[in-house]
Amino acid sequence: MGLIQRSIEDHGIATISISLSKEITGKIRPPRAVFFGSFLGHPISYPGQVAHQLCVLRFLLKYLEEIPTPGTIIDIDAAVVDNCAAAAAGS
Amino acid sequence: MALLGPDLRSPRVSDRKCKLSLRQKKDKFVAKLLNKYPPLFNRWVESSTFMEFRDSPWTQLDKDLSRCRLALITTGGAHLRRQPPFDMTDPAGDPTFREIPSDASPSDMVITHNYYDHSDADKDINIVLPIERVFDLKQAGDIGYVNHRHFSFMGHILHHHLDTLIEDTAPKVATALKSDNVDIAILTPA
Numbered sequence: 001m002g003l004i005q006r007s008i009e010d011h012g013i014a015t016i017s018i019s020l021s022k023e024i025t026g027k028i029r030p031p032r033a034v035f036f037g038s039f040l041g042h043p044i045s046y047p048g049q050v051a052h053q054l055c056v057l058r059f060l061l062k063y064l065e066e067i068p069t070p071g072t073i074i075d076i077d078a079a080v081v082d083n084c085a086a087a088a089a090g091s
Numbered sequence: 092m093a094l095l096g097p098d099l100r101s102p103r104v105s106d107r108k109c110k111l112s113l114r115q116k117k118d119k120f121v122a123k124l125l126n127k128y129p130p131l132f133n134r135w136v137e138s139s140t141f142m143e144f145r146d147s148p149w150t151q152l153d154k155d156l157s158r159c160r161l162a163l164i165t166t167g168g169a170h171l172r173r174q175p176p177f178d179m180t181d182p183a184g185d186p187t188f189r190e191i192p193s194d195a196s197p198s199d200m201v202i203t204h205n206y207y208d209h210s211d212a213d214k215d216i217n218i219v220l221p222i223e224r225v226f227d228l229k230q231a232g233d234i235g236y237v238n239h240r241h242f243s244f245m246g247h248i249l250h251h252h253l254d255t256l257i258e259d260t261a262p263k264v265a266t267a268l269k270s271d272n273v274d275i276a277i278l279t280p281a
């Protein structure tokens with residue numbers, strides 16, 4: 001996936017991806033990536049967990065804006081996404 | 092006079108289908124194991140070879156997200172039911188892509204990918220291709236627009252197919268997104 005991301009970024013589109021393995025992402029060096037500790041097959045949470053899914057996407061948008069250095073991988077603990085989803089459910 | 096034995100290089104079609112079927116069953120079994128036992132996935136990563144780069148391409152985002160046009164790209168093997176499935180018979184994978192209209196219904200979509208356990212994604216496509224969630228983001232004002240199309244690959248691409256991906260299919264998708272005036276793209280693996 002990182003190879004596709006590199007090509008899209010090369011064409012002038014700002015990109016961000018979810019990393020399932022910091023080791024692989026560190027080698028391919030896409031411009032921006034976030035590691036949530038997701039399991040294979042579950043990059044954006046679990047079926048029907050809409051609040052979680054939106055939180056993951058909003059973290060991606062946040063770091064799409066904030067990452068200043070090419071090749072950065074942001075590490076986000078799963079608990080942070082859980083708290084985000086809980087807060088969204090409570091609001 | 093040479094003895095003529097069975098030609099092992101050219102198995103009969105029925106034999107080849109049988110072997111492919113067994114291999115595909117093995118691929119699916121391994122995928123389930125990797126899903127169920129993450130340390131196995133880590134060991135697979137450690138024992139595998141990947142391309143390595145020393146630098147990263149970079150496009151500065153110079154627009155508010157609330158004015159940006161977003162597209163999704165997944166390598167989760169998602170496609171419309173009416174589209175040809177990704178090729179599961181080639182052990183080196185399939186570097187082609189499928190164009191997914193952004194207004195496609197999740198019920199119109201299926202996943203062809205033997206290299207991860209997509210049983211949960213079959214229940215809710217949004218966990219690999221958040222096709223509905225991006226409209227939630229637009230409605231909430233997080234982004235300006237959802238592009239009229241997204242793109243999907245099958246992320247098991249090896250050997251000579253990597254050249255096709257790098258030189259042909261990935262640039263084609265990038266060019267298509269650029270022609271759509273897409274500002275930002277989110278890429279999701281599986």
